[in-house]
Amino acid sequence: MNSYQDSVSTSHAHSFAPLRIRGRSLLPIVQGGMGVGISAHRLAGSVAREGAVGTIASIDLRHHHDDLLAMCREDHSRATLERANLIALAREIEAARALAQGRGMIAVNVMKAVSAHADYVRVACEQGADAIVMGAGLPLDLPDLTQGCDIALIPILSDSRGVTLVLRKWMKKGRLPDAIVIEHPAHAGGHLGVTDLADMRDERFGFERVLRELDALFASLGLERSDVPVIVAGGIDSHDAVRKWLAAGADGVQIGTPFAVTEEGDAHPEFKRVLAEAQPDDIVEFVSVTGLPARAVKTPWLMRYLRNEERIRTKIGARRQPCPSGLECLSVCGLRDGIEKFGHFCIDTRLAAALRGDVGNGLFFRGREKLPFGAAIRSVRDLIELLLTGMTKAAQAAC
Ligand SMILES: Cc1cc2nc3c(=O)[nH]c(=O)nc-3n(C[C@H](O)[C@H](O)[C@H](O)COP(=O)(O)O)c2cc1C
Numbered sequence: 001m002n003s004y005q006d007s008v009s010t011s012h013a014h015s016f017a018p019l020r021i022r023g024r025s026l027l028p029i030v031q032g033g034m035g036v037g038i039s040a041h042r043l044a045g046s047v048a049r050e051g052a053v054g055t056i057a058s059i060d061l062r063h064h065h066d067d068l069l070a071m072c073r074e075d076h077s078r079a080t081l082e083r084a085n086l087i088a089l090a091r092e093i094e095a096a097r098a099l100a101q102g103r104g105m106i107a108v109n110v111m112k113a114v115s116a117h118a119d120y121v122r123v124a125c126e127q128g129a130d131a132i133v134m135g136a137g138l139p140l141d142l143p144d145l146t147q148g149c150d151i152a153l154i155p156i157l158s159d160s161r162g163v164t165l166v167l168r169k170w171m172k173k174g175r176l177p178d179a180i181v182i183e184h185p186a187h188a189g190g191h192l193g194v195t196d197l198a199d200m201r202d203e204r205f206g207f208e209r210v211l212r213e214l215d216a217l218f219a220s221l222g223l224e225r226s227d228v229p230v231i232v233a234g235g236i237d238s239h240d241a242v243r244k245w246l247a248a249g250a251d252g253v254q255i256g257t258p259f260a261v262t263e264e265g266d267a268h269p270e271f272k273r274v275l276a277e278a279q280p281d282d283i284v285e286f287v288s289v290t291g292l293p294a295r296a297v298k299t300p301w302l303m304r305y306l307r308n309e310e311r312i313r314t315k316i317g318a319r320r321q322p323c324p325s326g327l328e329c330l331s332v333c334g335l336r337d338g339i340e341k342f343g344h345f346c347i348d349t350r351l352a353a354a355l356r357g358d359v360g361n362g363l364f365f366r367g368r369e370k371l372p373f374g375a376a377i378r379s380v381r382d383l384i385e386l387l388l389t390g391m392t393k394a395a396q397a398a399c
Pocket residue numbers: 031032033034035036038057059109111134135136156183187188189190191233234235236254255256257258260364365366367368369
């Protein structure tokens with residue numbers, strides 16, 4: 001069941017045009033991929049069941065599978081950890097598709113900066129995911145990695161310069177992106193698409209400006225603007241914001257943090273509580289081990305790390321360290337490769353602790369803006385309804 005009318009009539013009555021991706025008509029809402037394990041099958045499948053795009057973050061999904069964790073404890077060779085993650089991803093895609101009941105779209109988010117990115121792409125194709133959304137690096141080789149597979153390809157970029165590079169390269173291969181996500185580094189959660197912390201508020205990332213520049217870029221490449229839907233991401237926290245950006249020319253909005261804290265979000269309730277209760281002053285930007293800036297909540301481990309960051313950098317910054325998790329998850333890692341100006345901690349260990357709700361030791365990625373339901377934890381259906389209509393059924397009944 002993929003028609004837009006089916007999606008709309010069964011749940012959310014609103015006046016927005018559908019988001020069209022690779023022949024499908026969808027609600028104009030995309031749930032952003034959130035690793036490690038924050039958006040797995042339950043969140044992605046629940047979002048897709050509403051007729052929107054649900055995204056599984058591919059990185060290190062074994063943490064949701066006790067048998068795979070046991071297998072990794074028995075043999076913690078890198079090959080076994082990688083195999084466990086690929087099995088976990090296949091299981092999560094299958095479970096999300098079952099939950100979605102053929103509605104909406106199941107996407108798999110793959111970070112280009114992750115060493116196993118090509119394997120994650122392959123599994124997404126083999127398991128019948130509907131789309132691959134790739135960020136944290138330029139996805140120039142994505143069309144080659146997906147040759148022969150009928151799957152939507154959606155790069156995540158932050159400015160029109162990045163879009164120009166990807167479009168020019170992909171058009172030489174005879175492929176257009178099926179949509180593009182434009183993520184604003186000043187608002188989004190997790191890793192941010194800038195090389196320098198000081199750069200994140202640069203005007204070139206403003207959605208109005210990017211949308212305007214994309215009109216000109218598409219025209220110069222002989223493309224219709226409707227050939228490639230544009231989805232804006234970062235800080236979209238209300239129905240008014242959804243209305244504003246769709247009216248300004250975006251075809252969809254991608255939302256991360258508000259979905260992470262829904263009832264169906266795959267993380268521990270303590271993870272959701274930390275994100276939901278964080279105030280603006282509790283949120284901080286810092287340099288991650290990927291070398292990219294990132295945004296997270298000031299929880300005890302991060303505060304300790306940031307207090308000692310300078311000292312850690314001087315002491316071990318340029319020294320190579322053994323990978324603490326054994327996974328060697330990143331192609332380039334500040335800790336393992338001894339890159340002084342990058343971060344120096346094990347990101348996989350810290351994100352996995354956050355997923356388990358370990359407030360003392362975890363790294364809790366979060367976007368900068370307030371949440372649509374404040375500190376309340378509500379369902380995916382309520383959130384989508386609020387974003388699309390400005391009301392929830394419960395509020396309408398009360399009226
Ligand atoms: C906890 C968390 C984890 C995230 N992990 C990823 C990720 O693995 N890959 C990715 O491309 N984006 C990741 N993001 C970014 C989101 O997909 C989304 O684009 C962004 O958070 C949108 O901003 P918002 O949180 O203000 O809605 C993450 C965001 C959060 C909050």
